[in-house]
Amino acid sequence: MDNKRQFILNLFASLISFAANLGIGFLMTPFIVQQIGAEAYGFVGLANTMINYATLFTLALNSVSGRFITVAYHKGDKSTADKYFTSTLSSNLVIVAILTMIAVPLIWNLEHVVNISPHLINDVKILFSFIFINFLLSTLSTVFTVATFIKNKLYLSSIANIVAILAKVLILIAMFGTLPPMVWYVGLGTCAMTAITFIANWIYTKKLVPELRFIRHGFSVSAIREMLAAGIWNCVIKLQQILQDGLSLLVTDLLISPHFMGLLSIAQLVPTTMSGLMGTISGLFSPEQTKFFARGQKELLLQELKSGMRICGFFVNIIFVVLLIIGEDFIRIWQPGQDTKMINILMQLTMLGFFLSGVATTLQNVPLLVNKLRPYSLGWLACGAVSFALIILGVHLFPSSGIYMVAAVPQIVGFVANLTFVPLYASRCLNLPLWSFYPIYLQYITSTIVSIVICFILHSMLMPKITSWISLFIACTIYTLTTIFINIIFLLSSRERSLITRKLITKIKK
Structure with a gap:
């Protein structure tokens, strides 16, 4: 497939995915707001915003790993690509474990950190728990998104995203339609959506770049140091985004x-x-x-x-x-x-x-x-x-x-x-x-x-x-x-x- 046809396919699939996400958001948001109220819905945005602060600890590595893996792959240096891939995934596992130890007590005492109406405290805590689990899944899945990037088949990621969006909608409709309205249902649906894309990207990695492997003894401190040297500045940019918008x-x-x-x-x-x-x-x-x-x-x-x-x-x-x-x-x-x-x-x-x-x-x-x-x-x-x-x-x-x-x-x-x-x-x-x-x-x-x-x-x-x-x-x-x-x-x-x-x-x- 030539580059122009590949681009059109990627663009078309991305727009469909975007339209699905946009349409579902517009349709579901007023429904959710009517169910739980504007104040409770505001904590969905706040939860996502606060979880974004945690990305400061993962961004330095994950924001540049795809670039390093892809450049090494296109240069034909498969061993170096494997080294970057293995080191990134291993490091993310360690980071996830550390952040979990920090997040659990923070969420447990959340009402002392932000203003929450008394009747919403437990609901909002469960919401934050699911949003944090979603963050952990996203962190671990990041390195697997490189497969569709390397092969320039981004439409496959869009297809997975569309399926995941539909799954989220079905979960929200089922939960709000059969149970008392709670804001944490949104967190559950978001987790399910991320889990589906995680599985899809893992399959894509196996199918598209089978030569890109996790090597048991492939962790490289020098590779981590090289990626962090470049990616640390993305953390600075993220800090700017938090100060400016987040x-x-x-x-x-x-x-x-x-x-x-x-x-x-x-x-x-x-x-x-x-x-x-x-x-x-x-x-x-x-x-x-x-x-x-x-x-x-x-x-x-x-x-x-x-x-x-x-x-x-x-x-x-x-x-x-x-x-x-x-x-x-x-x-x-x-x-x-x-x-x-x-x-x-x-x-x-x-x-x-x-x-x-x-x-x-x-x-x-x-x-x-x-x-x-x-x-x-x-x-x-x-x-x-x-x-x-x-x-x-x-x-x-x-x-x-x-x-x-x-x-x-x-x-x-x-x-x-x-x-x-x-x-x-x-x-x-x-x-x-x-x-x-x-x-x-x-x-x-x-x-x-x-x-x-x-x-x-x-x-x-x-x-x-x-x-x-x-x-x-x-x-x-x-x-x-x-x-x-x-x-x-x-x-x-x-x-x-x-x-x-x-x-x-x-x-x-x-």
Whole structure:
């Protein structure tokens, strides 16, 4: 299968997986909120956020192991690839054991760490337990995801993810439909989903790269040291993300109120999904980028980076524009009975940071690709520290507007960083002129602004009031098609247009 057909297959499967995840999230969230209340649902987001703090202990190794294994594999050095694989899995087993000893007493005394209403204490503790088990499974399964990456068959991971999502839905429906409503059911469903993908990735590893093996005496301290030397800077980046975004729900719970934390958690669902989409789309280009870098094919690498920026921006731009136009109508229909205006404002403020993230996400992978993470991570850490300081200051100076400060400040800081620091540092890493990626930025900004203006005019003329799911669907379809058309004109290059056009022609012929 040639590279373009492989990419289309990976893209198609990833979009189906994303749509399934998005659709299930939208359908299940209002159902769950109605069952348990906004406050209880807020602890789902808080649990995931706090568990993310634990990834600081695993990220240094797991964030770079795939890169080291893949580069060694494509260089034909199978023994080195086995060494990295074995060392990563062995280390993760040790880390999991240590973190478990820390997590058990912490969860047992959780009501002394965060604000929990008395009637929710046991329910929330069980939720956190399942979310932590999910984290352990995710940590152990990370090294097995490298198989589909090495062979550039990411569609297989998407298929496994779709099956896992359906299993989670069935579990949630069965639990909420037959038992008294509890928030911990969400944790159980999440664990089941991760377990299924774990098993699938283990099978993929056996089938796709049988020569990649866990060697009983293959643990290498030097391999761990080499990976940690590169990956430690990803921990710094993760710390920045925690300071900039990851503490928002915790700060809201401790300094404002659990109720507002619940509203912010609902508002963050769409932006979080957008973040996942960006990671998924940009990740589709990573196998080829890694291969081209390993082989020293700089021109092909640059071509893949620019295509990744445009195509990732293409899809993120659609969601950004459509939700900007119909956001309040969507929240009113999706979350009846909730504070529609506040949730929409919080969602729009949170989405500010995604105005440029569509094109910037691909470039954020460059420092890892070329193993030049130190200056990049320290730069982002400075952004995170500034963001966190401004949030705390804003909450204390403007207590009545504190929730809006929590939502807006990190996104403004992220916007500035993605506009300046990210493209400039990526250009430096690749020894390119500093302005190399700004033409694509300009295309993306132009496409976004034109799309917003035209869709706003259409909204005012055709559908000023949306009162049902049917009218919402019609409006989304109109604005999506409009944005796609504008993106094709202003954002995509002839290479991406040709790729899409040939695929459409093939489908029509079939």
